Amino acid sequence: MCGIAGFSGSGGREDIEAMTGALVHRGPDADGFYARDGLFLGHRRLSIIDLGGGAQPMETEDGEMVIVFNGEIYNHRELRKELEQRGCRFATDHSDTEVLLHGWREWGEGMLQKLNGMWAFAIYDKRSRRIFLSRDRFGKKPLYYFHRAGTFAFASELTALLKHPLAPHELSELSRVKFFAHGLLPAPNTPFSGIWKLPAGHNLIVEPDATACRVSRYWRFAIEPEENGVAESSLAEELQEKLAQATARRLIADVPLGIFLSGGIDSSAVAALATRQIPAADLRTFTIGFSEPTFDESAPARRMAEFLGTDHCEERLGLAEAIDFLPEIFDKLDEPQGDSSLLPTWMLCRFARRHVTVALGGDGGDELFAGYDTFRAIRASEAYSRFVPRPLHAGLRMLAARLPVSHANISLDFKIKRTLRGLSYPPRLWNPVWLGALEPDDLARFTGSHFGVEEIFSEAIEAWDACASDDLIDRTLQFYTEIYLQDGILAKADRASMMNSLEVRSPFLDMEVADFARKLPHRYKLRDGQTKYLLKRALRGLVPDDIIDRKKKGFGTPVGSWLKSGQISPGLDEEFTRRMSAAHIAGESDERLFLWGEYVWQQWTARHFPA
Numbered sequence: 227m228c229g230i231a232g233f234s235g236s237g238g239r240e241d242i243e244a245m246t247g248a249l250v251h252r253g254p255d256a257d258g259f260y261a262r263d264g265l266f267l268g269h270r271r272l273s274i275i276d277l278g279g280g281a282q283p284m285e286t287e288d289g290e291m292v293i294v295f296n297g298e299i300y301n302h303r304e305l306r307k308e309l310e311q312r313g314c315r316f317a318t319d320h321s322d323t324e325v326l327l328h329g330w331r332e333w334g335e336g337m338l339q340k341l342n343g344m345w346a347f348a349i350y351d352k353r354s355r356r357i358f359l360s361r362d363r364f365g366k367k368p369l370y371y372f373h374r375a376g377t378f379a380f381a382s383e384l385t386a387l388l389k390h391p392l393a394p395h396e397l398s399e400l401s402r403v404k405f406f407a408h409g410l411l412p413a414p415n416t417p418f419s420g421i422w423k424l425p426a427g428h429n430l431i432v433e434p435d436a437t438a439c440r441v442s443r444y445w446r447f448a449i450e451p452e453e454n455g456v457a458e459s460s461l462a463e464e465l466q467e468k469l470a471q472a473t474a475r476r477l478i479a480d481v482p483l484g485i486f487l488s489g490g491i492d493s494s495a496v497a498a499l500a501t502r503q504i505p506a507a508d509l510r511t512f513t514i515g516f517s518e519p520t521f522d523e524s525a526p527a528r529r530m531a532e533f534l535g536t537d538h539c540e541e542r543l544g545l546a547e548a549i550d551f552l553p554e555i556f557d558k559l560d561e562p563q564g565d566s567s568l569l570p571t572w573m574l575c576r577f578a579r580r581h582v583t584v585a586l587g588g589d590g591g592d593e594l595f596a597g598y599d600t601f602r603a604i605r606a607s608e609a610y611s612r613f614v615p616r617p618l619h620a621g622l623r624m625l626a627a628r629l630p631v632s633h634a635n636i637s638l639d640f641k642i643k644r645t646l647r648g649l650s651y652p653p654r655l656w657n658p659v660w661l662g663a664l665e666p667d668d669l670a671r672f673t674g675s676h677f678g679v680e681e682i683f684s685e686a687i688e689a690w691d692a693c694a695s696d697d698l699i700d701r702t703l704q705f706y707t708e709i710y711l712q713d714g715i716l717a718k719a720d721r722a723s724m725m726n727s728l729e730v731r732s733p734f735l736d737m738e739v740a741d742f743a744r745k746l747p748h749r750y751k752l753r754d755g756q757t758k759y760l761l762k763r764a765l766r767g768l769v770p771d772d773i774i775d776r777k778k779k780g781f782g783t784p785v786g787s788w789l790k791s792g793q794i795s796p797g798l799d800e801e802f803t804r805r806m807s808a809a810h811i812a813g814e815s816d817e818r819l820f821l822w823g824e825y826v827w828q829q830w831t832a833r834h835f836p837a
Contacts (some may be wrong), residue, residue: 228253228282229724230294231386232267232348234357234436240268240415241390245379248386251558252296252724258282260292264435265350269294274584278319278482286327287317290352293330295323296382297367298731300475305329305340305367311787317377326433329610330358335429338444342475342737344425348380362557363445364710364735365413365426368720371439372421378436383560384416388784388834396421397831403682406663409564412685412715413487416439417561417830421828426712447707449693449700451747461750463766465742469764472736473499473586481583484537486574486730488781489526491758491765491774492588492597496733498768506535512578514570515542521782525776526773533770544820545784548573549793556829558744559727563718564663565824567781571722579726580738589715590734593706594743595758596699596751597778600660600706603645604698607656611649622646631786631816640816653698654690657705658683662713665821672820673804699748711818739764786810786818789825796824 229249231242239261246257246268253270256614260267260283271284275298285292299305302322310316314328322343331338335358344366348359355552359380361369370387371380372394381387386396398419405411413425424430429443432438456464471498477483485497497511515524524540531538548569592598609804614622623646629639648660661666664672666679680687686709693704711821716732723730733739750760762774788794790811798804803824810817 227270227292228296229270229294230268230346230348231379231381231385232265232294232357233377233379233390234265234432234542236375236392237266237390239266241728242268244389245381246270248389249382251727252382256281260285260294263352267292267294267348267350270581274298274479274481274729276318276321280323283305283834284321284323284327285330286331287315289593291327291330291349293323293327293347293349295326295345295347295606297343297347297362298322298729299324299325299341299343299345300478300736301340301342311824327602335444336515338429344735346382350433357432359424359430359432360427361424361428361446363427363447363737363740364707364716366716366720366735368717368730369424370416370421371424371430373432373436373439374420376436378432379437381553384418384421385558385560386590387421388418394418396420397835399673399675400677400681402827403669403675403677405562405564405827406672406820407666407669407682408530408658408662408686408713409719409819410710411561412709412713415685417834426708446692447704447744448532449695449704449744451695451700453747454744457601458750458760458763461746462760465739465760466764466768468501468736468739468742469495469733470499472733472739474503474732475736476731477503477585479584482510482581483584483586484512484578484582486538486578486585486587487511487513487527487530488588488780489513489523489530489773490588491762491769492591492734493527493530494530494588494769494773495591495761495765496586497530497536500587500731501534501536507537509534509536510576511536511538512581512583513538513539513540514574514577514623516570516785517542517544521545521784523779525779526776529729529770530773539577539581541573543573545791548783550816552794555725556826556833559723559826559830561717561719562823562826562830563721564784564819565714565718566822566828568718568722569783571609571718572725575723575726575728575730579728582728582729584729585723586731586733587719588734589719589730589732590711590740591758591761593703593711593715594734594740595761596703596831598706599641599757599778600657601699601702601752601757602755604702607645607649608653608698611653619649623650627815631813643816654687654701655683657685657690657702658709661710664822668802668820672800685693697748699752703748703751785822786816789818789821794825796821796828 229252249270255273256271299322346367346369413423490777513527529656570825648656689708753759806817
């Protein structure tokens with residue numbers, strides 16, 4: 227796990243050193259540089275695998291290829307054996323980085339289909355004088371780039387890329403609108419005009435001398451349900467086995483390793499399956515507990531740890547104390563994040579890093595197996611949109627707006643109001659409007675921009691329309707895996723962990739688990755209102771029933787209460803923000819998502835544009 231940077235074209239040694247220096251938190255153990263033929267590469271290393279032999283940038287013995295790589299390839303041992311059988315000679319003992327170099331020489335772009343892991347890497351091939359960059363299937367590892375005036379540059383974070391003297395610094399008004407529409411910035415958008423995120427499952431090829439670059443997709447989470455007549459019990463056994471193998475692959479490390487325990491079934495499943503490989507007493511599990519009951523999940527996490535017998539580590543504090551950490555987080559936040567659970571996630575990573583260098587978590591389970599309350603709402607929403615006339619819907623929205631505001635975690639009034647808000651729009655906009663900070667009409671009032679709905683929600687619409695199935699459950703799964711998982715959940719996990727120099731691994735996003743999930747008919751994911759139906763069946767006996775059957779809670783923070791009490795507050799220079807803040811403080815409406823998003827955006831811009 228590392229931070230990478232590089233460029234071809236204008237710039238010199240001092241620029242690559244500045245870019246790499248901005249990534250120290252991603253790789254505090256070592257740095258390395260490559261500077262030849264107008265190409266500059268930089269690397270910051272967090273040593274995980276082959277501590278003595280994995281230094282980067284890494285070259286082949288003949289000097290024909292060089293790589294900088296961020297991530298982990300979990301099947302690198304199997305690939306090494308295959309490459310050795312083809313005559314490849316390795317200089318390192320067990321470096322996965324060298325596997326990528328030899329794999330590129332042997333298979334070219336076909337290598338990506340063989341990789342099981344997370345990655346963002348750049349390979350310079352002297353034979354073609356091209357730079358090849360790639361990002362993993364789900365986008366667990368970030369990769370930003372720009373191409374202008376004959377210079378191509380890339381980096382793991384925006385803050386590093388902006389150190390290059392030719393980096394664009396102009397804010398993108400469309401990206402600002404997209405941020406408040408989604409609560410995140412969907413790839414390839416970034417806050418800056420002319421800087422892009424390489425989307426998940428994509429490659430980028432830079433032509434010689436940075437004369438041109440082109441982006442192409444090599445993989446997509448395509449939902450293709452298979453009706454193969456396999457018994458449900460057999461499917462449950464197969465899923466459990468694939469998760470067990472995925473977890474085992476992610477327990478390989480040359481440094482201390484542990485498991486996040488949230489009290490939910492996904493992290494509990496990972497912990498339970500990890501004890502098949504590591505004695506429970508030797509396995510450390512980590513939980514953050516809060517004094518506020520509606521935001522605290524430490525009790526079920528503790529229950530799971532006791533059930534397994536792990537070496538459980540728990541830190542408890544009041545959420546009010548967490549506010550003190552916000553400046554430190556914003557100082558390192560390279561891109562605005564609209565999810566306030568970034569804060570407790572950062573705190574959990576900070577706590578775990580005192581004991582381990584690698585942690586496994588449950589990210590991806592909700593998106594692959596329909597774990598959110600949203601999925602329960604889809605069928606009712608279909609019926610509602612079909613039979614409820616628009617005038618009656620408008621009246622129901624007005625009636626719901628009068629419900630008393632609660633700032634509890636995922637409160638009932640919040641869900642009712644959000645659901646009705648989304649149902650004011652066509653089905654392909656339901657999900658982004660449900661999740662976003664502002665709905666389309668308010669976006670225009672707030673930003674003063676007049677982008678059309680098709681442009682604002684282009685990525686969400688494209689993901690929705692790309693689903694081969696016409697069923698709204700499948701299309702919602704497509705949206706969550708392609709948009710929300712990549713640029714919400716995984717971006718949050720990457721920043722929170724790497725700010726603390728901690729590597730986080732996700733067994734649910736294993737290639738074999740993902741392929742199983744995308745081919746699984748949705749009735750095995752959502753059945754009779756029960757989310758994660760088959761996953762829960764697969765975990766019976768491994769995880770206590772009370773944890774499997776408990777209501778989903780989420781990793782929340784009381785930002786609604788903080789905003790109401792004035793503990794945090796966005797600047798109120800704009801009339802729209804003043805009006806929304808006044809309504810929130812008076813208890814007339816719940817504007818926590820917008821006000822938090824505006825607070826984050828202002829904190830971010832204050833650091834990047836202090837003038």
